[in-house]
Amino acid sequence: MSLELRGITKQFGSLVANDDINFKVEAGEIHAILGENGAGKSTLMNIVYGLLAPDKGQILVDGQEIKIKSPLDALAAGIGMVHQHFMLIPVFTVAENIVLGHEKTNRAGLLDLATAREEIIRVSKEFNFEVDPDALIEDLPVGIQQRVEIIRALIYNSKILILDEPTAVLTPQETDELLANMKKLRDSGRSIVFITHKLREVKAVADRISIIRRGKVVGTVQPSASQEEMASLMVGRPVDLTVNKADGKPGKTILEMVDLNVLDTTGRALASKINLTVSAGEVVAVAGVQGNGQSELAEAIVGLREHLTGSIKLSGNELIGRSVDECLKAGIAYVPESRELDGLISSFSITENLILDTHGEAPYSKGIFYKPAMAHQVALERIKEFDIRAQSANDPASSLSGGNKQKVVLARELSRPVELVVVCQPTRGLDVGSIEFVHQRLISERDSGRAVLLFSTELDEVFALADRIAIMYRGEIIAIVPATASREEVGLYMAGIRTATAKGGAA
Amino acid sequence: MKNKTTMSRESKRKLNGIYSMAIASIFSIVVFAYLPKVSGDVTYSFVLDKEWVLIQQWVIDSRVGAYGFSALSVLFTALAYYLFRKGKKHGIAIFGFSIGFFMAFLCWASAGDFVPFTGLLQGGLILAVPLIYGSLAGLVCERSGVINIAIEGQLLGSAFVAGVVGSLLQNAWYGLLVAPFAGALISVLLAVFAIKYRIDQVILGFVINVLVIGLTSFAAQRFLREDSEKWNESPILQPINIPILYKLPIIGPMFFSQTIIIYLLYVIIIVTQIALFKSKWGLRMRSVGELPVAAESVGIDVNKVRFRNVIIAGAIAGFGGAYFTVGSVGAFSREMTAGMGFIALAALIFGRWTPLGALSAALVFGFADQLRSVLSIAGTPIPSAFMMMVPYIATIIAVSGFVGRVRAPAADGIPYQRGGSH
Numbered sequence: 001m002s003l004e005l006r007g008i009t010k011q012f013g014s015l016v017a018n019d020d021i022n023f024k025v026e027a028g029e030i031h032a033i034l035g036e037n038g039a040g041k042s043t044l045m046n047i048v049y050g051l052l053a054p055d056k057g058q059i060l061v062d063g064q065e066i067k068i069k070s071p072l073d074a075l076a077a078g079i080g081m082v083h084q085h086f087m088l089i090p091v092f093t094v095a096e097n098i099v100l101g102h103e104k105t106n107r108a109g110l111l112d113l114a115t116a117r118e119e120i121i122r123v124s125k126e127f128n129f130e131v132d133p134d135a136l137i138e139d140l141p142v143g144i145q146q147r148v149e150i151i152r153a154l155i156y157n158s159k160i161l162i163l164d165e166p167t168a169v170l171t172p173q174e175t176d177e178l179l180a181n182m183k184k185l186r187d188s189g190r191s192i193v194f195i196t197h198k199l200r201e202v203k204a205v206a207d208r209i210s211i212i213r214r215g216k217v218v219g220t221v222q223p224s225a226s227q228e229e230m231a232s233l234m235v236g237r238p239v240d241l242t243v244n245k246a247d248g249k250p251g252k253t254i255l256e257m258v259d260l261n262v263l264d265t266t267g268r269a270l271a272s273k274i275n276l277t278v279s280a281g282e283v284v285a286v287a288g289v290q291g292n293g294q295s296e297l298a299e300a301i302v303g304l305r306e307h308l309t310g311s312i313k314l315s316g317n318e319l320i321g322r323s324v325d326e327c328l329k330a331g332i333a334y335v336p337e338s339r340e341l342d343g344l345i346s347s348f349s350i351t352e353n354l355i356l357d358t359h360g361e362a363p364y365s366k367g368i369f370y371k372p373a374m375a376h377q378v379a380l381e382r383i384k385e386f387d388i389r390a391q392s393a394n395d396p397a398s399s400l401s402g403g404n405k406q407k408v409v410l411a412r413e414l415s416r417p418v419e420l421v422v423v424c425q426p427t428r429g430l431d432v433g434s435i436e437f438v439h440q441r442l443i444s445e446r447d448s449g450r451a452v453l454l455f456s457t458e459l460d461e462v463f464a465l466a467d468r469i470a471i472m473y474r475g476e477i478i479a480i481v482p483a484t485a486s487r488e489e490v491g492l493y494m495a496g497i498r499t500a501t502a503k504g505g506a507a
Numbered sequence: 508m509k510n511k512t513t514m515s516r517e518s519k520r521k522l523n524g525i526y527s528m529a530i531a532s533i534f535s536i537v538v539f540a541y542l543p544k545v546s547g548d549v550t551y552s553f554v555l556d557k558e559w560v561l562i563q564q565w566v567i568d569s570r571v572g573a574y575g576f577s578a579l580s581v582l583f584t585a586l587a588y589y590l591f592r593k594g595k596k597h598g599i600a601i602f603g604f605s606i607g608f609f610m611a612f613l614c615w616a617s618a619g620d621f622v623p624f625t626g627l628l629q630g631g632l633i634l635a636v637p638l639i640y641g642s643l644a645g646l647v648c649e650r651s652g653v654i655n656i657a658i659e660g661q662l663l664g665s666a667f668v669a670g671v672v673g674s675l676l677q678n679a680w681y682g683l684l685v686a687p688f689a690g691a692l693i694s695v696l697l698a699v700f701a702i703k704y705r706i707d708q709v710i711l712g713f714v715i716n717v718l719v720i721g722l723t724s725f726a727a728q729r730f731l732r733e734d735s736e737k738w739n740e741s742p743i744l745q746p747i748n749i750p751i752l753y754k755l756p757i758i759g760p761m762f763f764s765q766t767i768i769i770y771l772l773y774v775i776i777i778v779t780q781i782a783l784f785k786s787k788w789g790l791r792m793r794s795v796g797e798l799p800v801a802a803e804s805v806g807i808d809v810n811k812v813r814f815r816n817v818i819i820a821g822a823i824a825g826f827g828g829a830y831f832t833v834g835s836v837g838a839f840s841r842e843m844t845a846g847m848g849f850i851a852l853a854a855l856i857f858g859r860w861t862p863l864g865a866l867s868a869a870l871v872f873g874f875a876d877q878l879r880s881v882l883s884i885a886g887t888p889i890p891s892a893f894m895m896m897v898p899y900i901a902t903i904i905a906v907s908g909f910v911g912r913v914r915a916p917a918a919d920g921i922p923y924q925r926g927g928s929h
Contacts, residue, residue, distance in 0.1 A: 051804065051925075072806030087801035089794050090917075100794050101805030103787040110785045 001062050001078055001159040001191060002027050003048070008057035010043055017043040018054070019215040025160065025191045030182060032194045032202045035212035036234055037402070037429045041195045042084065044212070045162050048193075049081045050074045061160070072101075080153025084165040086145050090138035094131055095120060098152045116155075123151050127184060143174035150181070161185065162193045167201055171289045172459060172491030179205045197234075199227045200460075235432040243436075245443045248467040251280035252315075254419050254451035255301070260310035262293070262300045262475075267307070270296040271475045274310070278420065283442065283452040285466035286477075287459065289494055293475035294455045295337055298424050301453070302334045303327035315419060328357055333413035337424040337455075339402070343409040346398035350390055351379035353397045354412050386411040387437065403434025410441060421445055424455040439464060459487060521591055528584040528604050535580055535608050539615035540573035547619030555625045558759040572614035580607030616882055616889065627881050628874075629761045635873025636769055636834075637662060637844070640827025641851025642858065642865035643779055644690070647820040650783065650860060651813045652796040653701050654920040656712025657693065659848025660719035661821050665689040665828025667723040670839035671731070673741030673832065682741055682833035683768065687825035693719060694821025698814045705922035716848070724841045731839060741837045744768065768834045771826060780862040792816055796916035799923040809923045827851075853899065860916060 003025045010018040017040045025031040035041045046052040048059060050068040058065050061077050068074050074081070088097045095116045104112045117133040124131045129147045137145060146166060153161055163182070167175045182192055182205055196202060202209055203223050210220045211233040219233050231239045260274040271293035278284045286294055299305045301312060303324040312319040314330050328334065336342035344353050355364050355375050363374045379393040386407045390400060397405060406426065414421065423442065427435040442465055446452050456462050462469055463483065470480045471493035479493045549572060551565045567575075580603075587600035613622065641658045648655035668689035673682025696715055700706045731739040744766040753763040783789040791812050794802040799809040832839050850872055857871075858864025879894040 049804075070806055071804050075806065081804070083804065085800075087798075087804040089797045089801050091797055092790075092794070096790060097801075100790060100802065101807050103790060105787055110781070111787060111790060 003079070003160050003191060003193070004060040004063070005044070005048070006058040006060065008044060008047060008059075009055050010040075010047060010052065011055055016215050018047070021057070021212070021215070021217055023210045023217055023220070025193055027159075027191055028186055028189050029207045030186050030192045030194055030205055032196060032206035032209045033212060034196060034199070034202055034209055034230060034234060036197055036431045038431075039212045039234075040215040041212055042164060043215075045081065045164055045193070045195060048074065048079060049162065075156050075158070078157065078159040079162065080156055080158025080160070081162040082146060082149040082153065082164065082166055084168060086142075086149055088137045088145055088148060091136065093134050093136055094140075094148050095133040097137060097148060098133075098155060102156065119155050120151055123154050127154075127181060129181075142169045143171070143177070146170070146178070147181075150185075158190070160191045160193065162195070164195045165197070166194070167196065167198060169290065171495045172487065173495045175201065198460075199230055202230070203227065231432060237433075239432050239436065243439045243443060243464040245465075246447075248282045248446060250282040250467070251449065253277050253279050254315055255453060256311075256313045257301075258311045258313075260297075260300065260308065260312060262296045262305050263307035263309070265307065269475055271300070271472070274477055276470055276477060276480070278451040278453050280419070280449050280451050281446055282467045283446050283454055283465050284468050284470060285454040285456055285462040286470045286472055287456060287462045287490060287494060288472035290457050292472045294457075294472050295424065296475075297472070298334075298337075298422055298453075298455050301327070301422055302332055325357075328416075331417070331419040333416060333418040333421045335406075335409050335413055335421075335423040335426055337428075339405045339409055344397045344405055347396055349394045350383070350388070350397055350400070350408055351375050351393045353408050354379050354382050356412060358416065382411040382415060386441075401431075403430045403437075406430060406434060406438060410438065414441070414445060419451060421450050421452045422455075423452070425457065426454070427456075427458070427461060459490065462490070463487070518591075521597075524601070525584065525587050525591060525597075528580070528587060528601070531608055532577060532580045532584050532604070535577040535611045536574070539611045540570055540577055543570065543573075543615060543618070545618070546570035549614055549617050549619070550621045551624045552621065553625050553757060555623070555629065555760045558756055559754045560756065562756075567614065569614045569618035573611045576607045576611035576614060578607075580604045580611065583607060613878075622881065625757050625760055627877055628757065630881075631870065631874035631877035632761055632769070633765075633835075633873075634876045635869045636772060637827040637830050637847050638851045638854050638869035638872055639772060639776065639866055640830070641824055641848050642855040642869055643775060643862060644820040644824035644827070645852055645855040646779065646783075646860060646862060646865055647792070647816050647823060648697075649855070649919050650796045650916055651792050651816040652799060652916060652918040652921065652923070653697070653813055653817050654708040654712065655697065655817075655820060656709055656852065657697050657715040657719075657848075658824055658851050659844055659846065660712075660716040661690045661693045661824035662828040662831065662848050662851075663716075663723055663842070663844045664693045664719045665825035666831035666843060667726065667828075667839050669825075669829040670741050670832030670837070671738055673837070674737065674739055677742060679742045679744045679833040679837075683744065683826070683829045686829035686833075687822035690821040690823070690825025690828060691818045692821070694818045694824075697821070698817040702810050702813050702817070702922065705924070708920050708922075720842055723839070727839060727841050735838070739838045741833050743835065743837045744833055766834055768826060768830050775823060775826075776862055776866055783862060793916070795923070796918055799918050799921075803923075803925065809925075813923070824848075856915075859914070 006022055008018050008021040021044060033041050043052065047054045048068065050070045050073050053069070059068055060066070066073070066077050068077065089100070092100070095113045098120060099111065099113065099116045104115060106112045120131060120133040123129070129151060131144060131147055131151060137148065166178060170178060179201065182194065186192055194206060206223050208220060209223060209230065211218050211230060213234060213236055221230060227241060228239065231241055255278040257274050257276045260271070261269050262271040264270055274297060276284070286297070288294055296305060300308055301319070303319065303322055303326065308320050314332065317330060319327050319330065322330070340346060345356070355378070359365060359370065364371055376393060382388070383390060383393060388404050388407045388411065390404060397408060400408065426438050426442070430438065442452055442454070454465055466483045468480060468482055469485065469490060470477045471490060472478070473494065473496045478496070478498055481490065546569045548566050549569050553562055553564065554560055583600045583603035587597040587604065590597035590600055641662055644661060645655045645658050665686040669682035669686040672685045673679045693715060697711065700711050701708045746764050746766050747770070749763040753759045755763070783792070791802065791807055794807065795809045795812045803809050831843050851869065854868035854872055855865050857868035858866065875894065875897055879891050882894065883891040
C-alpha cells in the first residue's frame with residue numbers, strides 16, 4: 001500500500017510544527033524521514049497515526065483519502081506504528097499487550113489469549129523474532145520489546161509501518177538486526193516510514209529520504225547522497241561533521257577511581273569494581289547502552305550518591321564522603337544528563353543560572369549582600385563567550401532553546417577554576433549547530449590541559465571526541481580501548497560480549 | 508539481570524517473612540505459654556444456633572493450649588522454610604502459622620474465661636463487610652488510575668440514602684436497591700472533577716468526604732430527628748439460611764446464615780478477582796491505570812474507561828454503605844461509618860491492589876476489631892485501645908515495605924490528557 005500526505009499543517013500556539021507537508025511512500029519502500037529534534041517528525045507521524053488532529057491537510061492510502069481521527073482508524077487503514085517510547089504496559093505479558101484494544105473473548109466472556117499466543121508464535125517464526133508470548137514486558141530487553149511492537153503491527157495486518165526513532169534505545173548490534181528486519185519486512189511487500197536523525201542508518205537502509213527542517217519538507221534525496229549533503233539540508237547551512245582535533249597529550253593523572261562500587265539503598269550494586277583514570281589533557285569517554293550504570297557513576301563522582309565503597313581521588317584528594325558542594329569546589333565541572341531537571345532552574349533568569357554555584361562568592365557577593373550588577377555584567381560576558389542566543393540576560397532559562405540551555409550550563413561550569421570536566425550526554429536533543437559548538441568546546445578544554453570525562457550513549461560522539469573509550473555493561477567497565485578501536489568492537493562490548501580480539505589498554 | 512534481581516528481591520522478601528514468623532513463634536512460646544504465672548481453663552464454645560453439633564464446648568488449660576498452639580506455629584514456620592527452600596509456594600504454611608499464633612494468643616488472653624468461638628468468627632466477618640466493599644470500590648478506581656479517597660463519603664452517602672428510602676417505603680430491599688445509585692452519584696462528582704477537570708485527586712477525595720459528612724449530618728439533624736418514625740426507621744434485611752450449608756459446624760453460621768448483602772459480596776469478590784485478570788474489562792482497566800498513553804495508542808478511550816470504572820466503583824461502595832443501615836441497625840446516625848472508608852483504603856494497600864489481598868486484609872482488620880470487643884467483655888491483660896491499634900500498625904509496616912515493595916498502579920492519581928505527552 002502507498003501512503004500520501006498532502007498539505008499537512010499543524011500549529012501549537014505560535015509554533016508551526018508542520019507547515020504544508022507533502023510526501024509519498026510507495027508500496028514496498030523504506031522511506032526515511034530525516035530531521036533534527038524538534039523539526040516536526042514525531043508530530044507528523046502522530047497525525048498520521050491519529051494521536052493528533054491536523055489543522056489542515058489530507059491523508060491518502062492507495063490514492064483514497066481517509067479520515068484518521070484515532071489510532072483505531074489508522075489501524076483499520078493498515079497503518080501501524082512502532083513508537084519511540086514503547087507503547088507497552090510493563091506489567092503485562094507480551095500476549096496481553098498484543099490483544100489490548102482488540103480483545104477477543106471466549107464463550108465464558110473471558111479473554112482469549114490462546115489465539116493471540118498462536119499468532120505471536122506464527123509471526124515470530126516468520127521473521128525469526130523469537131518472542132515468548134508469556135514473558136512480562138518489564139523483564140525483556142528493549143530490543144525484544146521493540147520486536148513486540150513490530151509483531152503487534154504485523155498481527156493487526158499493517159501494510160504501512162511507521163518506525164519512530166527506533167534505534168535510539170538500541171545497541172549497535174540490535175540496530176543492525178533491526179535494519180536487517182526492516183529490509184525483510186519491505187521485501188514482504190510492506191511500506192516502511194523510518195523516522196530518524198541518524199545519517200548512517202538512513203544511508204544503510206532507506207530507498208528514499210525526505211528531509212524535514214522547521215516543519216517543512218526541504219528536499220527528497222537518494223541514499224547515494226553524501227552525509228554532508230543530507231546534514232546541510234537538515235540544518236540549513238553547510239556543516240562540518242568531523243570534529244577537528246589533534247592527538248591528545250595526556251599529562252598527570254587528575255581523576256583516579258579504584259575499586260569503586262556504587263550501591264543503592266538496599267545494597268545492590270549499580271556500578272561495581274570501577275577502576276578508571278583520567279589524565280590532564282585527555283578525553284575519556286564512557287560508552288554503553290543507556291541504563292548500564294553510567295548515570296550512577298557520574299553522580300558518584302560529584303558526590304550525589306551516598307552509598308559508595310572504594311576510592312575516588314581528584315589530584316590525590318579523596319572525594320568519597322564529601323558533599324556535592326565540596327566536590328565541585330575541589331575542581332570538578334559537572335554537566336548533568338538532564339539540563340531541564342538538573343542543569344538549570346527553568347524559572348530563574350539566565351544570569352541567576354550562570355552563577356548558581358558561585359553566587360555566594362566574590363565578585364557576586366560581599367558578606368551577606370548579593371551584587372546583582374556584578375552578576376549581570378559577568379553574565380553578559382559569558383553570553384558573548386559561549387554564543388548564547390537570548391533576548392536578554394534577565395529572561396528565564398525556560399525561554400531558551402535546548403542548545404542555548406546547554407550553553408548556559410557549560411558556561412557556568414567551565415568558567416570555574418576546575419581540573420576535571422564531567423559531562424553526561426552533552427548533545428542529547430541538540431541541533432547540529434549546537435552539537436558542533438559543544439564538541440569543539442570540549443576539545444578545547446582538553447587542549448587547555450583539563451581532564452574530560454564524557455558519558456555518552458551515542459557512538460558517533462564517543463568516537464569523535466575520545467582519546468580512550470571505557471565501555472560499561474551492567475554496572476561494570478568491561479573494557480577500555482583506544483579511540484582507534486573499531487565500531488564493531490565497541491559495539492560488541494556494549495552488548496556485553498567480551499571478545500578475545502580486545503587489544504590495547506583493556507582493563 | 509533485571510529479572511534476576513527482582514527474583515532475588517522477591518525471595519529476600521519471602522525470607523524476611525519467614526524470619527518474622529520464627530520470631531513470632533518464639534515470642535508466642537515465651538509470652539503466651541512460659542511467662543504467665545497463673546493459668547486457668549479456657550472454655551471455647553462452638554455452637555451458635557441451630558447448626559449441626561460437632562463439639563459443643565472445648566475446655567483446655569491456658570498454658571497447655573498456649574504451648575500446644577505455639578508448637579503448631581513453630582511447625583508451620585518450619586514447613587514454610589522447607590517449602591521455600593524447595594522453591595514451592597508456602598501460603599498454606601503461613602495460614603497454618605497464623606492460626607497457631609492466633610490460638611496461642613487467645614488461650615493466653617482469655618485464661619479462665621469463656622470464648623464464643625463461632626460468634627467471634629461470625630462477628631469478625633460481619634465487621635469486615637463494609638471494609639471489603641470499600642476496598643473493592645477503591646480497587647476498581649485505583650486500578651483504573653483514579654485515587655479514591657472518597658470511599659468514606661461513598662459509604663456514608665449510600666448508607667444515608669438506603670436508610671431513608673428503606674424507612675419511607677418501609678422496605679429494606681428498596682433501600683438496598685437505591686444504595687448503589689447513591690454511591691455512583693458521589694462517584695460522578697469524583698469522576699467529573701478528577702478526570703474532566705483534572706483536580707488533584709487526594710484533595711478532591713477529602714473535599715467530597717467533607718461534603719457528604721456535612722450534607723448527611725445536616726439532613727439527619729433537620730429531618731431524621733424531627734420525624735424519625737417516618738424518615739429513620741427502616742426495617743432491616745433478615746438473614747437468609749442457605750439450605751444444608753448453614754447447618755455446617757462453625758462455617759455454617761459464619762458464611763451461610765447471613766443477609767443478602769454478604770452473599771452479594773461473595774459474588775462481587777469472585778467476579779472482580781477473575782475479571783480483573785482474565786477479562787477484557789479488567790485488561791483495559793489495568794492498562795489505563797498503568798500506562799494510559801499505551802492504551803490510547805491501541806484505540807482505547809482512556810478517560811471513558813476511567814469514568815465508567817469510577818462509577819462502577821461507587822456502586823460497589825454503595826452496597827457497603829447499605830450494610831450500615833438496612834443491613835444492620837436500620838436507622839442512620841451522623842458519621843456512622845466512623846472512618847471505615849479510610850480503613851478500607853488501608854486494606855486495599857495492605858492487600859496490594861488485588862481483590863483477594865484486599866479481602867484478606869479486610870478480614871484481618873474485621874477479626875481484630877471483633878476480638879477486641881470479645882476480649883474486652885472477657886477482661887484481658889491487654890488494654891483494648893492497644894488492640895485497636897494493631898491493624899494500623901500492621902498496615903504501616905506493610906506499606907513501609909518490610910514485607911516487600913507495595914507497587915501501586917503506575918498511573919494512579921495522574922490525570923490523562925489526550926496528546927498531552929507529545
